[in-house]
Amino acid sequence: MIYCVEDDESIRELEVYTLQTMGMDAEGFSDGASFFESLKHGPLPDLVLLDIMLPDMDGLTVLKHLRNHAETSALPVIMATAKGTEFDKVRGLDGGADDYISKPFGMMEMVSRVKAVLRRAGKNKKETVMCSGSITMDVERRMVYVNDKEVILTLKEFNVLKYMLENKGIVLTRDQLLTHIWGYDFDGETRTVDVHIRTLRSKLGNGGAEIETVRGMGYRIGGRE
Known part of the structure:
Protein backbone atom coordinates (compact mmCIF):
# COMPACT_ATOMS: atom_id res chain seq x y z
CA MET A 1 0.00 0.00 0.00
CA GLY A 122 12.92 -4.98 -0.11
CA LYS A 123 9.19 -4.30 -0.45
CA ASN A 124 8.93 -5.13 -4.14
CA LYS A 125 9.53 -8.87 -3.92
CA LYS A 126 7.13 -11.18 -5.70
CA GLU A 127 4.55 -12.68 -3.42
CA THR A 128 4.96 -16.40 -2.78
CA VAL A 129 1.35 -16.91 -1.68
CA MET A 130 -1.45 -15.22 -3.63
CA CYS A 131 -5.21 -15.38 -3.12
CA SER A 132 -8.44 -14.38 -4.79
CA GLY A 133 -11.71 -15.40 -3.17
CA SER A 134 -11.57 -19.14 -2.49
CA ILE A 135 -8.41 -19.59 -4.61
CA THR A 136 -4.98 -19.79 -2.95
CA MET A 137 -1.72 -20.27 -4.86
CA ASP A 138 1.57 -21.23 -3.22
CA VAL A 139 4.05 -20.19 -5.91
CA GLU A 140 7.18 -21.73 -4.39
CA ARG A 141 5.52 -25.12 -3.86
CA ARG A 142 3.61 -24.80 -7.17
CA MET A 143 0.35 -25.78 -5.50
CA VAL A 144 -3.18 -24.39 -5.93
CA TYR A 145 -6.08 -24.76 -3.52
CA VAL A 146 -9.79 -23.96 -3.73
CA ASN A 147 -11.53 -23.90 -0.36
CA ASP A 148 -8.40 -25.59 1.07
CA LYS A 149 -8.65 -28.52 -1.38
CA GLU A 150 -5.73 -29.05 -3.75
CA VAL A 151 -6.39 -28.57 -7.48
CA ILE A 152 -4.05 -30.22 -10.01
CA LEU A 153 -3.19 -27.96 -12.95
CA THR A 154 -0.97 -28.34 -15.99
CA LEU A 155 2.08 -26.07 -16.24
CA LYS A 156 0.34 -23.70 -18.68
CA GLU A 157 -2.82 -23.55 -16.56
CA PHE A 158 -0.72 -22.81 -13.48
CA ASN A 159 1.17 -20.06 -15.30
CA VAL A 160 -2.03 -18.48 -16.62
CA LEU A 161 -3.51 -18.40 -13.13
CA LYS A 162 -0.25 -17.09 -11.63
CA TYR A 163 -0.06 -14.26 -14.18
CA MET A 164 -3.67 -13.28 -13.50
CA LEU A 165 -3.14 -13.31 -9.72
CA GLU A 166 -0.01 -11.18 -10.10
CA ASN A 167 -2.21 -8.66 -11.95
CA LYS A 168 -5.24 -9.03 -9.70
CA GLY A 169 -8.06 -6.65 -10.60
CA ILE A 170 -6.48 -5.75 -13.96
CA VAL A 171 -8.01 -6.77 -17.30
CA LEU A 172 -5.51 -8.84 -19.32
CA THR A 173 -6.05 -9.05 -23.06
CA ARG A 174 -5.75 -12.33 -24.91
CA ASP A 175 -2.61 -11.20 -26.73
CA GLN A 176 -1.02 -10.17 -23.40
CA LEU A 177 -1.67 -13.68 -22.11
CA LEU A 178 -0.37 -15.25 -25.31
CA THR A 179 2.83 -13.22 -25.23
CA HIS A 180 3.52 -13.77 -21.51
CA ILE A 181 2.55 -17.46 -21.25
CA TRP A 182 3.24 -18.89 -24.70
CA GLY A 183 6.03 -16.52 -25.65
CA TYR A 184 4.83 -15.29 -29.02
CA ASP A 185 3.07 -12.20 -30.29
CA PHE A 186 -0.61 -12.08 -31.10
CA ASP A 187 -1.24 -13.75 -34.45
CA GLY A 188 -4.93 -14.63 -34.31
CA GLU A 189 -4.53 -17.69 -32.04
CA THR A 190 -6.70 -16.26 -29.24
CA ARG A 191 -8.65 -19.51 -29.15
CA THR A 192 -5.65 -21.04 -27.33
CA VAL A 193 -6.24 -18.64 -24.45
CA ASP A 194 -10.00 -19.21 -24.41
CA VAL A 195 -9.57 -23.00 -24.27
CA HIS A 196 -7.12 -22.79 -21.36
CA ILE A 197 -9.35 -20.36 -19.45
CA ARG A 198 -12.34 -22.65 -19.94
CA THR A 199 -10.39 -25.69 -18.69
CA LEU A 200 -8.93 -23.70 -15.81
CA ARG A 201 -12.39 -22.56 -14.69
CA SER A 202 -13.63 -26.14 -14.82
CA LYS A 203 -10.76 -27.46 -12.69
CA LEU A 204 -11.17 -24.66 -10.14
CA GLY A 205 -14.82 -25.59 -9.60
CA ASN A 206 -16.55 -22.92 -7.51
CA GLY A 207 -13.35 -20.90 -7.64
CA GLY A 208 -13.65 -20.65 -11.41
CA ALA A 209 -16.19 -17.86 -10.96
CA GLU A 210 -13.29 -15.66 -9.81
CA ILE A 211 -12.09 -15.50 -13.44
CA GLU A 212 -14.24 -12.86 -15.10
CA THR A 213 -14.70 -12.44 -18.85
CA VAL A 214 -14.59 -8.74 -19.75
CA ARG A 215 -16.48 -8.57 -23.04
CA GLY A 216 -14.44 -7.23 -25.94
CA MET A 217 -11.28 -6.99 -23.85
CA GLY A 218 -10.08 -10.19 -22.15
CA TYR A 219 -10.05 -11.70 -18.67
CA ARG A 220 -9.65 -10.52 -15.10
CA ILE A 221 -9.41 -12.12 -11.69
CA GLY A 222 -10.43 -10.44 -8.44
CA GLY A 223 -12.32 -7.65 -10.16
CA ARG A 224 -15.33 -8.00 -7.86
CA GLU A 225 -13.36 -7.69 -4.62
Missing part, protein backbone atom coordinates in the same frame (compact mmCIF):
# COMPACT_ATOMS: atom_id res chain seq x y z
CA ILE A 2 1.27 3.48 -0.95
CA TYR A 3 0.04 6.48 1.05
CA CYS A 4 -0.06 9.80 -0.83
CA VAL A 5 -0.14 12.79 1.55
CA GLU A 6 -0.98 15.80 -0.62
CA ASP A 7 -3.34 18.72 0.07
CA ASP A 8 -4.03 19.50 -3.59
CA GLU A 9 -7.00 17.27 -4.40
CA SER A 10 -6.38 17.06 -8.16
CA ILE A 11 -2.72 16.08 -7.69
CA ARG A 12 -3.58 13.60 -4.93
CA GLU A 13 -6.28 11.90 -7.01
CA LEU A 14 -3.92 11.69 -10.00
CA GLU A 15 -1.17 10.13 -7.86
CA VAL A 16 -3.54 7.53 -6.43
CA TYR A 17 -5.10 6.76 -9.81
CA THR A 18 -1.71 6.36 -11.51
CA LEU A 19 -0.34 4.04 -8.83
CA GLN A 20 -3.52 1.92 -8.92
CA THR A 21 -3.33 1.75 -12.71
CA MET A 22 0.23 0.42 -12.35
CA GLY A 23 -1.04 -2.39 -10.11
CA MET A 24 -0.22 -0.88 -6.71
CA ASP A 25 -2.67 -0.25 -3.88
CA ALA A 26 -2.76 3.45 -2.99
CA GLU A 27 -4.69 5.78 -0.71
CA GLY A 28 -4.68 9.57 -0.44
CA PHE A 29 -4.67 11.93 2.56
CA SER A 30 -5.14 15.68 2.48
CA ASP A 31 -3.23 16.51 5.66
CA GLY A 32 -0.95 15.14 8.35
CA ALA A 33 -3.74 14.60 10.88
CA SER A 34 -5.75 12.22 8.67
CA PHE A 35 -2.55 10.42 7.69
CA PHE A 36 -1.53 9.79 11.32
CA GLU A 37 -5.08 8.77 12.23
CA SER A 38 -4.94 6.08 9.54
CA LEU A 39 -1.61 4.80 10.88
CA LYS A 40 -3.28 4.20 14.25
CA HIS A 41 -6.01 1.96 12.86
CA GLY A 42 -4.42 -0.16 10.15
CA PRO A 43 -1.24 -1.86 8.96
CA LEU A 44 1.68 0.35 7.98
CA PRO A 45 1.93 1.26 4.30
CA ASP A 46 4.89 0.08 2.23
CA LEU A 47 5.83 3.67 1.32
CA VAL A 48 4.68 7.26 1.86
CA LEU A 49 4.74 9.92 -0.87
CA LEU A 50 4.82 13.05 1.31
CA ASP A 51 4.33 16.65 0.19
CA ILE A 52 6.30 19.27 2.12
CA MET A 53 3.53 21.90 1.99
CA LEU A 54 0.55 20.69 4.04
CA PRO A 55 -2.19 22.76 5.69
CA ASP A 56 -1.83 21.59 9.30
CA MET A 57 1.81 20.55 9.66
CA ASP A 58 4.56 20.61 7.04
CA GLY A 59 5.94 17.42 5.55
CA LEU A 60 9.26 17.81 7.35
CA THR A 61 7.42 17.76 10.68
CA VAL A 62 5.52 14.65 9.59
CA LEU A 63 8.81 13.02 8.54
CA LYS A 64 10.44 13.89 11.89
CA HIS A 65 7.52 12.34 13.76
CA LEU A 66 7.80 9.15 11.68
CA ARG A 67 11.53 8.82 12.23
CA ASN A 68 11.25 9.45 15.98
CA HIS A 69 8.88 6.54 16.60
CA ALA A 70 10.17 2.96 16.54
CA GLU A 71 7.23 1.47 14.62
CA THR A 72 7.59 3.95 11.72
CA SER A 73 11.32 4.74 11.88
CA ALA A 74 12.13 2.57 8.85
CA LEU A 75 9.03 3.44 6.81
CA PRO A 76 10.18 4.45 3.27
CA VAL A 77 9.34 8.10 2.48
CA ILE A 78 9.63 10.09 -0.74
CA MET A 79 9.37 13.86 -0.23
CA ALA A 80 7.63 16.01 -2.85
CA THR A 81 9.33 19.43 -2.95
CA ALA A 82 8.71 22.62 -4.91
CA LYS A 83 10.91 23.04 -7.98
CA GLY A 84 14.19 24.77 -7.21
CA THR A 85 13.95 24.58 -3.42
CA GLU A 86 17.28 22.86 -2.84
CA PHE A 87 17.16 23.77 0.86
CA ASP A 88 13.96 21.71 1.31
CA LYS A 89 15.50 18.76 -0.55
CA VAL A 90 18.58 18.82 1.68
CA ARG A 91 16.49 19.14 4.85
CA GLY A 92 14.28 16.25 3.71
CA LEU A 93 17.20 13.96 3.01
CA ASP A 94 18.97 14.99 6.22
CA GLY A 95 15.72 14.31 8.08
CA GLY A 96 15.65 10.74 6.87
CA ALA A 97 13.73 10.84 3.58
CA ASP A 98 14.65 7.99 1.23
CA ASP A 99 14.27 10.11 -1.90
CA TYR A 100 12.69 13.32 -3.16
CA ILE A 101 10.83 14.39 -6.27
CA SER A 102 10.47 17.98 -7.49
CA LYS A 103 7.12 19.50 -8.44
CA PRO A 104 5.76 19.61 -11.02
CA PHE A 105 6.65 16.00 -11.78
CA GLY A 106 5.43 13.49 -14.34
CA MET A 107 3.43 10.51 -13.14
CA MET A 108 5.78 8.00 -14.75
CA GLU A 109 8.74 9.59 -12.97
CA MET A 110 6.79 9.23 -9.72
CA VAL A 111 6.08 5.55 -10.39
CA SER A 112 9.74 4.94 -11.26
CA ARG A 113 10.94 6.53 -8.02
CA VAL A 114 8.35 4.63 -5.96
CA LYS A 115 9.44 1.33 -7.48
CA ALA A 116 13.13 2.14 -6.94
CA VAL A 117 12.62 2.96 -3.26
CA LEU A 118 10.45 -0.12 -2.73
CA ARG A 119 13.12 -2.23 -4.39
CA ARG A 120 15.83 -0.82 -2.13
CA ALA A 121 13.60 -1.38 0.89
